[in-house]
Amino acid sequence: MLQLNRDTLIEAYRQMRTIRVFEDRLHLERPRGIIPGGVHLYAGQEAVAVGFCMNLGEGDYVASTHRGHGHSIAKGCDVKAMMKEIYGRQGGLCNAKGGSMHIADISKGMLGANGIVGGGPPLVCGAALTAKTLKTGGVALGFIGDGASSQGTTNESFNLAAVLKLPAVFVLEDNGFGEGTPSSYAVAGNVVTRAEGFGLRTYEADGADFFAVYETAAEAVRTTRAGEGPAFVYVRCDRFYGHFEGDAQTYRGPGELDDVRQNRDPLSLFRARVTEAALLGDDRLGAVDREVATLIDEAVEEATNAPKPPLSDLTKDVYISY
């Protein structure tokens, strides 16, 4: 923790806070009926996206999941354009063609949220292959959930990355549930030893603890960038909302969610750590809170008022030429 300077800590907090408020706000806005499609919220897992993406540069790539808002914000996607995308409006990051589940910005190295569980890992191998072939010094990082750990594509990608010695990092965020089914039920054996079986360097971190994630990410990314081959990081974390908005989460036990929110909130834990260590005061953190609140207010306001896409967009951008 001490190796991070105040500016870095502020940046980490700002990004985590931005993700939290973005998601909390979507939770409130979604039932109002203006947002056309479903959303899968990332609140509760902020330390993972931010802890990893702060260890990546502009030449590095990230592929995400259906729960992709946090990864997108952490990789530098424009928050207001993301909000417009989710509202299906002009100025959306994907011109209102993708929505929540396909947010992407290739120019930022964000290769897309993905509507297919396990859709991302092969793409990560490809981005890592580009980095290796063109000798860019870049790494490609794939976030996957516990659900994707059972997909063939994920395991094929572990194998392919190891065989081709690709600069790829796979980050498994086990938030306890693949949709509505507990990972304790649906994931056989141990995912860390599975990855070890493919010859990946493996790491583990507590996803509620930003500092643990950051430190682990730094080591996994550093060794991968140095040419030591692909890495796998298992992160245990918790989501504060359901699989999708509207999910009553009746699969959770009594008091489970309250316990998670009280004891496993990465933002509260971060705040406590930095204030106790007197690295940051409530005044500076409070200033970030106010700035983030303004940003998200503006993002929602602008998205709500942005024009809908013209109908001529329907047939645009299927091909470059046809």
Added chain:
Amino acid sequence: MPRKTIRQVITETLAAEMRRDPTVIVMGEDIVGGTGSKGQLDAWGGPFGTTKGLIAEFGPERVIDTPISEAGFIGAATGAALTGLRPVAELMFSDFFGVCFDQIYNQAAKLRYMFGGRAVTPLTIRTRYGAGTRSASQHSQSPYSVFTHVPGLKVVIPTSAYDMKGLLTQAIRDDDPVVVFEHKKMYDVEDDVPDDSYTIPFGEANITHEGDDVTIVAIGRMVLFANEAAAKLEREGIGCTVVDPRTTSPLDEDTIIECVEDTGRLVVVDEANPRCSVATDIAALVASKAFRALKAPIELVTAPHTPVPYAPDLEDAYIPSPEKIAAAVRRVMEDG
């Protein structure tokens, strides 16, 4: 002009494009063969020898043997295309699309649209199709209609060495994902092919035989059979125009319609199964846009609605033949 086989032309085109553009890589199962073994490197050059010799010139960084892991490496080719390479991935047999189709149709095909036009995916997938090799149901199919159905993909089915060179060159240089189908029984087809590179644009059909009475639209290897039938029918006094669409997506609708308007009769020949196929698509196109030009009902000559059988007599009966095509032409002549 030098005579070259389709097999030679594929290797020559891959090499030429790799020399021209350092971001072009080729990858697939056994495309080198023997990587990491104690035996001969480049042992196979692909199961039909189409990539043989590339490793010697371009090395293992650009000519990559992959694990038998189609979803993994087709997806990796997609991700590489998205981030700055121009990969040519080989799907050994198109029958194997079943294990990797998500990466093709939910990822590669849709990335540009889903990302609002801000993604470029210059991916080429070379794959093999076709019956006639006694390889039974899982190594003999012609599933190009499945790919043709998918917005975002371009589908190319070359039928001569000349076309293979021009269309494969275009596929590799094309910035959209392209699937190129190679018929396993056509690698030794030989014709005149210039040494210099050239491209053939997609969506431009080729007329391979001309006649006034019947239009035959044929797909892939069936173009050769249709030409054979047309030559025989010509001696009987029946003139056939044979249209080779060359690409099923985009499809040269105009040439098909124009030919049917000229002849007034249509036979569609397709080695694939008939339900929701390229053949039925072309029949529907003509029925909806040139109905009044038709003097007789459209005839379809296709495989039956069955998997590809193993026994030689059964497999031969499965594949449309020049005789069946000629019989269909005679029927439409008798009908009107």
